[in-house]
Amino acid sequence: MSTRYTALSPTERTRVRRHSERAQTDRAELYAVLDAGMICHLGVVLNGSPVVLPTAYGRIGDTLYLHGSSANRSLWAADGHEVCVTVTHLDGLVCARVAFAHSVNYRSAMVFGTARIVTDDAERLAGLRAVTEQLIPGRWDTLRAPTRKELVATSVLSLPLAEASVKVRTGPPHDEDADLGAGIWAGVLPATVTFGNPVPDPGLPPGIGAPDHIRARIKAGTR
Amino acid sequence: MSTRYTALSPTERTRVRRHSERAQTDRAELYAVLDAGMICHLGVVLNGSPVVLPTAYGRIGDTLYLHGSSANRSLWAADGHEVCVTVTHLDGLVCARVAFAHSVNYRSAMVFGTARIVTDDAERLAGLRAVTEQLIPGRWDTLRAPTRKELVATSVLSLPLAEASVKVRTGPPHDEDADLGAGIWAGVLPATVTFGNPVPDPGLPPGIGAPDHIRARIKAGTR
Numbered sequence: 001m002s003t004r005y006t007a008l009s010p011t012e013r014t015r016v017r018r019h020s021e022r023a024q025t026d027r028a029e030l031y032a033v034l035d036a037g038m039i040c041h042l043g044v045v046l047n048g049s050p051v052v053l054p055t056a057y058g059r060i061g062d063t064l065y066l067h068g069s070s071a072n073r074s075l076w077a078a079d080g081h082e083v084c085v086t087v088t089h090l091d092g093l094v095c096a097r098v099a100f101a102h103s104v105n106y107r108s109a110m111v112f113g114t115a116r117i118v119t120d121d122a123e124r125l126a127g128l129r130a131v132t133e134q135l136i137p138g139r140w141d142t143l144r145a146p147t148r149k150e151l152v153a154t155s156v157l158s159l160p161l162a163e164a165s166v167k168v169r170t171g172p173p174h175d176e177d178a179d180l181g182a183g184i185w186a187g188v189l190p191a192t193v194t195f196g197n198p199v200p201d202p203g204l205p206p207g208i209g210a211p212d213h214i215r216a217r218i219k220a221g222t223r
Numbered sequence: 224m225s226t227r228y229t230a231l232s233p234t235e236r237t238r239v240r241r242h243s244e245r246a247q248t249d250r251a252e253l254y255a256v257l258d259a260g261m262i263c264h265l266g267v268v269l270n271g272s273p274v275v276l277p278t279a280y281g282r283i284g285d286t287l288y289l290h291g292s293s294a295n296r297s298l299w300a301a302d303g304h305e306v307c308v309t310v311t312h313l314d315g316l317v318c319a320r321v322a323f324a325h326s327v328n329y330r331s332a333m334v335f336g337t338a339r340i341v342t343d344d345a346e347r348l349a350g351l352r353a354v355t356e357q358l359i360p361g362r363w364d365t366l367r368a369p370t371r372k373e374l375v376a377t378s379v380l381s382l383p384l385a386e387a388s389v390k391v392r393t394g395p396p397h398d399e400d401a402d403l404g405a406g407i408w409a410g411v412l413p414a415t416v417t418f419g420n421p422v423p424d425p426g427l428p429p430g431i432g433a434p435d436h437i438r439a440r441i442k443a444g445t446r
Contacts, residue, residue, distance in 0.1 A: 013269065013270075013272075013274070038313055038316070038327070038414075039311060039313050039327070039329070041264040041266075041275050041277075041309060041311070042275075043264075043266040043273035043274065043275035043307075044273055045268055045271075045272070045273050046236065047236075048268075048305070049236075049268070049305035049307070049335065050266035050267055050268050050273045050274075050275075050305065050306060050307045051236070051266065051273075051307050051333075051335075052264050052265075052266035052273075052275055052307045052308070052309040052333065053309070053333075054264075054309060054311035054329065054331050056327060082271070082272035082273065083272075083273060084266075084272070084273045084274050084275045085275070086264060086275040086276070086277060088262060088264070088277040090261055090262050090416065092422075093261070093358050093359060093418075093440070095359060095362065095437065097366065097367075098366055098367055098369070098373070099351060099352075099355050099363060099366050099369055099373075100369055100370075100373035100376070100377065102355055102358070102359075102362075104261070104262065104279060104358070106262070106277065108277050110274075110275065110276075112272065112274075128322060129322075132322050132325055135316050135325070135327070136316060136318060136325075136412075139318065139325075140322060142407060143320065143321055143322050143407065144320075144321055144402070144405065146321065146322055146323055147323075150321070150322075150323035153323070154323065172422070172424045172425060172426075173424055175424075175426075179367070180426050181428075182367065183428075183431065184365060184366065184431075185423070185427065185431050185432065185433055185434050185437065186423070186424040186426075186427055187421050187422050187423040187424045187427065187433070188421065188422045188424075189359075189418045189419070189421050189422075189437065189440060189441060190418065190419040190420075190421075190422060191261075191416055191417070191418055191419075192416070192417060192419065193313065193414055193415070193416055193417075194414070194415060194416075194417050195316075195412045195413065195414055196412070196413040196414075196415065197413075198410050198411065198412050198413075199315075199395070199410050199411045199412075199413060200408070200409070200410040201395045201396060201398075201409040201410045201411075202395060203395075203398075203403050203409075204408065204409055204410065205404075205406075208406065208407075208408050209408065210408055210410070211408050214318065214408065214412065217316070217412060218412060
């Protein structure tokens with residue numbers, strides 16, 4: 001079995017339809033997919049039509065936090081409304097003998113729920129910390145605290161991890177037996193996100209090297 | 224200037240609001256972002272709520288093609304309705320001296336429009352070819368033609384590239400002058416998607432090595 005679905009809620013839209021034999025319930029799987037990501041895609045309905053925005057995010061327990069400019073219309077459009085946040089990792093290109101059996105290996109989490117603009121200052125700060133730490137673990141504590149002006153300019157959106165599904169595909173292509181002898185190369189091209197050498201800011205004074213948390217981030221790549 | 228917006232249509236939702244001084248109109252920029260991608264996120268409205276699906280895609284001229292199982296409800300929900308397709312490349316983590324100035328370098332394209340399930344057989348085949356070729360250029364012509372049964376099991380969705388916007392951020396962090404002397408390392412961690420060595424299918428007979436188009440794909444990485 002190379003595709004695994006995890007439905008973390010019994011709702012109609014997260015119930016697994018295709019390949020339902022592969023369904024399982026595992027919150028750890030949801031956390032793993034979310035925690036390995038750097039960018040999510042936030043879906044909101046704006047004037048009746050869907051809008052899909054790429055944005056950073058972080059997780060604290062069973063709450064997802066997204067942030068953006070306080071001037072961002074889509075964040076405000078999400079406040080009090082149903083949204084969908086999807087995190088996807090492309091793990092490989094699956095090359096089969098026939099076009100139909102081509103696929104990709106991936107891990108994907110879809111979270112549904114009502115988003116809220118966070119108004120509590122302590123939660124806003126915790127949410128912003130989670131977003132920064134998601135991208136670069138260990139970074140937040142090396143920085144000065146945000147100013148009031150900076151906090152006002154930033155909106156934080158929260159989304160409970162109550163209704164979600166996870167889908168994971170791994171392994172080789174699934175060709176029909178009749179196609180196996182076609183003499184065509186088949187297999188997987190593994191894909192991963194990697195970091196190159198850090199590019200210091202042009203304004204950085206001499207003598208300030210990349211700190212441990214930056215070197216750890218580069219080494220870890222995406223998990 | 225490190226963030227560049229491109230609005231390819233004069234509509235309300237693609238008009239650039241923030242950093243509008245960076246707006247430009249350039250269809251080549253849209254093509255470049257789309258053509259460099261492997262996965263898009265399709266946003267549809269299902270029962271009044273947004274759903275964001277990761278899926279493969281391809282482009283022929285000014286039409287985007289997506290495909291999926293004919294049993295996929297979201298594809299059918301998109302037919303004749305407004306959708307949003309977003310393609311995002313994460314190019315780097317931007318580490319500033321303060322949390323507020325942290326960012327990511329990225330290229331992103333958002334396409335809005337009315338999607339259609341393609342019914343014409345020739346266009347369906349061309350769309351499927353475009354999706355395969357987007358992932359692995361040169362692959363399609365090495366494969367046998369899809370059977371009628373395979374074609375029936377696959378739905379192809381088309382979306383015109385009429386209304387779209389592109390956003391690109393590059394370069395170092397933008398700290399305030401007052402924060403430059405904080406003694407904190409700042410800079411960019413460049414991120415890229417790379418391919419590892421191909422993993423041959425376990426059922427591959429001996430003597431069939433990875434063909435040129437596979438080796439070219441690995442070498443090219445994501446552009």
